[in-house]
Amino acid sequence: MITLYHARFSGNSHRVHLMLSLLGLPFREVEIDLFKGEHKQPPFLGLNPWGRVPVLADDGLVIRDSLAILVYLAEKYGDDGWYPKEPVERAAVSEWLGIAGDDVVRGPGVAMLTKLLGDYVKADYDDALKRAYTLLKIMDAHLTGRDWLASDRPTIADVACYCYVASAPKGGIDLAPYAQVRQWLRRVEGLSGFVPFINAVPAGSAAA
């Protein structure tokens, strides 16, 4: 049985939740309360010394890092489409996973967290905006004439990049000029098994 230790508030967690749902895999959820700092205390630190969600446990194997989990789930449970073996597509997936782990988080991800949580996060909002608009410009050009980021089918690259781009408007980022990006978001949302990213600050939390 798969167990997902995650937080509904976390976009990195959503990547894994979305992948599990797209693959139709049953799993047990353990919600980690980030606002109570559960991720920085035992017993969670025993699962992940980095103190970060998500963590996936599957049959004794514990995997930290959302992108590592996507690779694992695609290889173990997906067909070749989600993490294609063909070198050109594999390279494109790898490139977009790198962007998902860096620009996507530090751009629209940080912008959204700053808008939602204010001083609770210590981040440079202007830097996040700059990164976000660079990302959107490159992504929009890349998606011109393409339906998906790395292949003619959806891959884990699309799953990894989706949530923070989708929630960019919550970070004060205007997606209106990026028609290709908006169409791609609608395509992801149309996939069978899609689950939305719900990232409202919980009522009564330290940051509410």
Place this chain on the structure above:
Amino acid sequence: MITLYHARFSGNSHRVHLMLSLLGLPFREVEIDLFKGEHKQPPFLGLNPWGRVPVLADDGLVIRDSLAILVYLAEKYGDDGWYPKEPVERAAVSEWLGIAGDDVVRGPGVAMLTKLLGDYVKADYDDALKRAYTLLKIMDAHLTGRDWLASDRPTIADVACYCYVASAPKGGIDLAPYAQVRQWLRRVEGLSGFVPFINAVPAGSAAA
């Protein structure tokens, strides 16, 4: 023929240079002068709209992102050891690639760049130090009883994490308390084909 567009100054570039050398692959080098901003201008932007080194071109395929290139080279030219297929080792490699792309760069990487380049980089040195010491603590504990980060053999995880950890002292970080990490660095340096990371600021450059 493989062409590597890189900068000797860049740790991300060193990852790829090291991997090519460990695999014994011949390649053509094109040095991109970061201090003249060649990475942010045509023709380089045509190769990589992100304006970052390294870029690898191999037989018509162009790959951006150092970690994506490591996966590509290991799968195309390496034996299974460099990017193991066995799920537990594969998951560990993926986790450490995530750490290489995030904590390793934003910790010791940024600390070193700040020390070497001063105001030329706009970075939060204290934040970099905090990330670096968290990384070193976790890495040292992880390497206790292990020779390599993700397997009983060296993998692309070791290649990816090496250079910025090795050059941490240039960032004002003391490696003395991290005996396991220091031994691991020596192991990487003992691999056949090892090439050192030379990251002195070029004389006469804008940052010198």
